[in-house]
Amino acid sequence: MMFQMPGESYQGTPPPLKADGQMLRERLQEHVRMLADEIGERHYWQPERLHAAADYIARTFREAGHKPIRHRVPAWDQEFHNIEVQLPHDGVANEILVIGAHYDTVRGTPGADDNASGVAVLLELARLLRDTELGRSVRLVAFANEEAPFFGSAAMGSLHYARQARERGDDIVGMISLEMVGYYSDEPDSQSYPPLLGHFYPDRGNFIAFVSNLRSRGLVRQTIQAFREHADVPSEGLAAPELIPDILRSDHWAFQQMGYPAIMLTDTANFRNPAYHGPHDTPDRLDYETMARLTAALAHAVETMSQR
Numbered sequence: 001m002m003f004q005m006p007g008e009s010y011q012g013t014p015p016p017l018k019a020d021g022q023m024l025r026e027r028l029q030e031h032v033r034m035l036a037d038e039i040g041e042r043h044y045w046q047p048e049r050l051h052a053a054a055d056y057i058a059r060t061f062r063e064a065g066h067k068p069i070r071h072r073v074p075a076w077d078q079e080f081h082n083i084e085v086q087l088p089h090d091g092v093a094n095e096i097l098v099i100g101a102h103y104d105t106v107r108g109t110p111g112a113d114d115n116a117s118g119v120a121v122l123l124e125l126a127r128l129l130r131d132t133e134l135g136r137s138v139r140l141v142a143f144a145n146e147e148a149p150f151f152g153s154a155a156m157g158s159l160h161y162a163r164q165a166r167e168r169g170d171d172i173v174g175m176i177s178l179e180m181v182g183y184y185s186d187e188p189d190s191q192s193y194p195p196l197l198g199h200f201y202p203d204r205g206n207f208i209a210f211v212s213n214l215r216s217r218g219l220v221r222q223t224i225q226a227f228r229e230h231a232d233v234p235s236e237g238l239a240a241p242e243l244i245p246d247i248l249r250s251d252h253w254a255f256q257q258m259g260y261p262a263i264m265l266t267d268t269a270n271f272r273n274p275a276y277h278g279p280h281d282t283p284d285r286l287d288y289e290t291m292a293r294l295t296a297a298l299a300h301a302v303e304t305m306s307q308r
Helices: 019-039 047-063 112-128 157-168 214-228 252-257 288-306
Strands: 069-075 078-087 092-102 136-143 171-179 208-213 235-240 262-266
Touching: 019 047, 019 112, 019 288, 047 078, 047 112, 047 136, 069 157, 078 157, 092 112, 092 157, 092 288, 112 136, 112 171, 112 288, 136 157, 136 288, 157 171, 157 252, 171 214, 171 252, 208 214, 214 235, 214 252, 214 262, 214 288, 252 262
Parallel strands: 092 136, 092 171, 171 262, 208 235
Antiparallel strands: 069 078, 078 136, 208 262
């Protein structure tokens, strides 16, 4: 396993949000409210809501100045869509960085943290990076059908996307999956871990985790280093063998299956959030100020990574 990461995790009390940070916090909160409150649980058995979520994502991408592309994802007797925007760039045209988040939920949950939080950050990255000079192609993708029963199947949106990318010969140099990024706690013992990992990490769930398998260890180190250069959010990193199945629980797994380096950014899901996959995963439980700090730092990190 690889526990040591470049750079230093942020420590101390961050300064108050400035005006632009406050506006970012409000936008993130509104995205989560729309997805988790207005639309609610969204999945194969509530197809009209899953389509409504896709429409909201596409509309928000357009309002940010982009031209979203819909990619068909067949799922049994229905059809859903991945929603993608490609950011303009002036650098190496064939090198691609993908940032994604799934927008479906499991049955019985409004899915505020899982995964309206990741989608909200994705949408705001589209706005923040709109006029940024990028040295690589950056694609932002909202994926359908990450949750059971589709995880690992041909109907999983990210696997469908990654498989087509491999067939086209796309040179994806890295994929970052935003998987539950909204729940934080400074309370002692608010963070748990898979067996043995707790010996190496904090007992307070106030950090964002950067997680990969060993094959993607270079990407996880590169990403967390770029993030820490700008972040006032604590961060921890891990590259581990796939014998620990919890490191595979998101859309980055699909890209790893296709041979691409891929990592997950996460608040660690059920290892921290007691409302995981339940009816109480609601917007009022999330920390939008930390989400705003995370989003701003991640936008800077993407810009940095696009130049390397």
